[in-house]
Amino acid sequence: MIKNREGIRKAAAVAGLLLVGVYIVFQTMAFFKGAYALSSLIKDSLLVGVTAGTFYLLYKRSVHTQVSDEQYQLATLINSMPDFICFKDGAGKWMAVNDFGRELYHLKGIDYRGKTDAELGELVPFFQAAFLHCISSDEEAWRKKEKVRTEEAFEIPNGEVKTFDVIKVPVFFDDGSRKALITIGRDITQQKLAEALLIKKEKLSVVGELAAGIAHEIRNPLTSIKGFVQLMKETDRSAIGYANIMLDELERINGIVSEMLLLSKPESxxxxxxxxxxxxxxxxxxxxxxxxxxxxxxxxxxxxxxxxxxxxxxxxxxxxxxxxxxxxxxxxxxxxxxxxxxxxxxxxxxxxxxxxxxxxxxxxxxxxxxxxxxxxxxxxxxxxxxxxxxxxxxxxxxxxxxxxxxxxxxxxxxxxxxxxxxxxxxx
Structure with missing residues (x-):
């Protein structure tokens, strides 16, 4: 019986390794295309397969249980991934998390297994708000009984705000009761900053074109007005004071127009x-x-x-x-x-x-x-x-x-x- 169990576990590990390979390939494709190309069914199957075949190995490795080379390689692969990967049971208790996740939430040296988000929030007070938010987002996945994808942002101790693209997949028993929850989060902080910078540049480009158009439209009548004011100054001596004031104000307007033109093309x-x-x-x-x-x-x-x-x-x-x-x-x-x-x-x-x-x-x-x-x-x-x-x-x-x-x-x-x-x- 024990041999059969070990055989099943090894088979699960090998299958998990294959699934991880496929998962990484599709994740790479998604990264370059900007969207996940897999169907909902295939993605969920991959996520469940990865977790089922690997977190058991992570647990065995953590308690120093002997594992095969294939199992060790699989566990190493998961721990080396630059994504947050977490496995919780049906009661919301943490069962396993990869190295990235432990480092992110400062869980190294903390016995997190069997603890809920609320309990971990007490052990790591800085992330208490983030852990409590996880409870509500987990519940949304359980309630919908399907994969949920959200963006979650929280502050880390160095003051930086991290943004993660998070996928949560609930797994149920045949009778419909809760079995496990798989969470995978990808750090998209730099991507969000790049998107914000791109939007800002596009706004500036639009404003530059608009400002240049307005400036040219203003400058034409401005030249005519300035010419007539100078003529009035020369022909009507009594209006010299007013004419000087008008010329000064026209120069100020011209300065503003020149500034607006700077928003257009550079004058290299x-x-x-x-x-x-x-x-x-x-x-x-x-x-x-x-x-x-x-x-x-x-x-x-x-x-x-x-x-x-x-x-x-x-x-x-x-x-x-x-x-x-x-x-x-x-x-x-x-x-x-x-x-x-x-x-x-x-x-x-x-x-x-x-x-x-x-x-x-x-x-x-x-x-x-x-x-x-x-x-x-x-x-x-x-x-x-x-x-x-x-x-x-x-x-x-x-x-x-x-x-x-x-x-x-x-x-x-x-x-x-x-x-x-x-x-x-x-x-």
């Missing part, structure tokens, strides 16, 4: 080599008077000997000017603004501007850089949008870190110009 024909450190010092001189009025000091730290870049100098000065003005405006009391310039080994230069201002709340920080989103009472909310676009056109990155009542840090990363070539050091 105006790129040339220039010193970024000199550009930073120039912007410091432009904003020093405004900083002095608020008793704010610039603390400059240059940690590089050469900081030449290839780009549109006026556009990058505009970015720096926007960053410096934001830093000054964010400070409601005397203090310091720290400016650091340094180069990295990967042929990039970093500019960091840190203020001691009021900071930005987490929910608002998520929208910084979006078109027409602004924290100011005045303005169109295009400043950081345009700045991000300019930095992107220069193959760089712009990051903003902030904490309320502690200040904000703006980090700009640009490729260093390589001598004797008119290309970027990195693309």
């Amino acid at each position: 024909e105006h790129f040339r080599v220039f010193s970024l450190t000199e550009a930073v010092k120039y912007v410091m001189s432009l904003t020093s008077h405004e900083a002095l009025l608020k008793n704010i000091d610039f603390l400059y730290d240059e940690q590089t000997n050469s900081a030449s870049v290839y780009g549109n100098k006026n556009h990058l000065i505009q970015v720096l000017l926007n960053v410096f003005k934001n830093a000054i405006e964010a400070m409601d009391r005397p203090g310091n603004i720290y400016i650091t310039i340094k180069t990295a080994q990967d042929n990039h230069i970093f500019i960091e501007v840190r203020d001691e201002g009021v900071g930005i709340s987490k929910d608002r920080l998520e929208h910084i850089g979006e078109p027409f989103f602004t924290l100011k009472e005045k303005g169109m909310g295009l400043g950081l949008t345009i700045s991000s676009k300019i930095i992107h056109d220069h193959h760089g990155t712009l990051q903003i870190e902030s904490e309320q009542n502690k200040g904000t840090i703006v980090k700009i990363r640009l490729p260093v110009y390589v001598k004797d070539t008119a290309v970027f050091a990195s693309k």
Whole structure:
């Protein structure tokens, strides 16, 4: 009888190994295609087969029971998978979980077997909310009596929020009672971030096209109006005062139109080599008077000997000017603004501007850089949008870190110009 059982277990292990192979193939296909191509029946069969043929082996291995080479290889394969795989019994008690799952929920060194999500939440308090959420999502799978696919997000100890694509498959006895629940979760955090970035880029592209169209439509009548105002100024001496005011306002409108045009195609024909450190010092001189009025000091730290870049100098000065003005405006009391310039080994230069201002709340920080989103009472909310676009056109990155009542840090990363070539050091 014992021999028959071992034979059945070995057969299950071999079958499980084959199922795992098929499962991985289809999971790989699904990863590249962006969707699961298998039918519901085949997928459920694979998931149940994988679990039935492997978690028994994981358990035997964990209690140091002798297993065959095939069984060991199968258990190793499951434990090496970069997905969360968990097996619970009909009462919701954890029976087995792979290495990825134990590391994810900090279960290493904890005897999790036979414990419910609620009990594990008490043993690992940080994940208590996540464990309690599992109870409700498990119940949904039991209630529907079919495979359930959801997205679950939770915070891990380092502060990062992880998002998982989760499949839960309930298994029932012949009489309809609950037998087991299989959970497989794939980390899609980077995929979600990439999707969000793509959506943001598409929005920016649409706004750029719209802004360029509006700007061109405004600029044409603006030129005519400016011409007639100048004519009025020359022919009617009594209207010189009003004419000057109108011309100043027209120039302001023209400046706004020019900014809107920056959201369209980059003007690479105006790129040339220039010193970024000199550009930073120039912007410091432009904003020093405004900083002095608020008793704010610039603390400059240059940690590089050469900081030449290839780009549109006026556009990058505009970015720096926007960053410096934001830093000054964010400070409601005397203090310091720290400016650091340094180069990295990967042929990039970093500019960091840190203020001691009021900071930005987490929910608002998520929208910084979006078109027409602004924290100011005045303005169109295009400043950081345009700045991000300019930095992107220069193959760089712009990051903003902030904490309320502690200040904000703006980090700009640009490729260093390589001598004797008119290309970027990195693309």
